[in-house]
Amino acid sequence: MNELPPAGDFELLARGVRPRQNARLRLWLRLLSTTKLVMQEIRRRLRVEFDATLPQFDLLAQLYREPEGLRLGELSRRTMVTNGNITGLADRLEADGLIRRETLEADRRVTVARLTRKGRDAFMTMAKAHEGWIRELMADLNDDEIDVALARLASVKNSARSALGRIGE
Amino acid sequence: MNELPPAGDFELLARGVRPRQNARLRLWLRLLSTTKLVMQEIRRRLRVEFDATLPQFDLLAQLYREPEGLRLGELSRRTMVTNGNITGLADRLEADGLIRRETLEADRRVTVARLTRKGRDAFMTMAKAHEGWIRELMADLNDDEIDVALARLASVKNSARSALGRIGE
């Protein structure tokens, strides 16, 4: 198999740039390439084995955690998919019989989506397979490495959230 | 700003599953949500400020590092974009005058793409802005955290590559 080349790091080639200043950039590029590597394989398997996409899987996962269902707006926020696109995503899943949408009588503007029994079963099957794939792809990591990585990624995420919050204000 | 909910971790809800076994899965879900969070912002800014996409930026970055240019096949491998889609990506960039494709006379099956002067200038501007965005989004991290994160991500990537290599064999 071909050895993949190192990711981006293009700025390191620029004149007079000190590596220390580019650590954040390198981190981002590595985050991106690592995620893309794993994501493409997961996407491929979801498609081949379940005819599903990652955003669909994500939406189902959110609903799986909430037996009461979720408003589409909340679903939109959790999946980071815009409101307009949640509709299309939900359309496909509803057409497949995996979710059901119902108008909330207390406030008829609100629509709540929840898993059908079929959707729950389908998701559990997918989630189990998915878990196995990840175990396979992350097989070489030991527990300590995983813990450290988890903690560092939490920091990265918090930093980004905080920066985005400052922008959104 | 709204506090985002924790990512997936749906299996933790399943009965009888021990957290220790799910560390890999949690790591992947966090990797995915963290990347998505940053990626959406980067994509948005690339689009708004430069009318560019991330795959386009990535392609330009690869060429920037190779003044001699790259074969489309090599470009395909480095950007993790399939051969057929590299053509369309290159079409748009060539139409914008950012890259140029030339047939290699030594082997007329081969096409080499390289940045035009305009492409080089455009990329440098974009890369500089991009670097600033990342610095902003990663502002809360200190140097040690970054180094550790870089190292752990390298492990993750190596593990995935190694697993994919086993699959590809």
Added chain:
DNA sequence: TATTGTTATACTCTATAACTATA
């Protein structure tokens, strides 16, 4: 008037397979 969700639109990406030309 503000909010929730839908519709409409446009573009890009992603994946696969068939095809052309060159070797």
Added chain:
DNA sequence: TATAGTTATAGAGTATAACAATA
């Protein structure tokens, strides 16, 4: 025959804005 790249096609994701129903 094999390789490099293109073309064709289909489907989905992504983003924006306008819109309808409801509050």
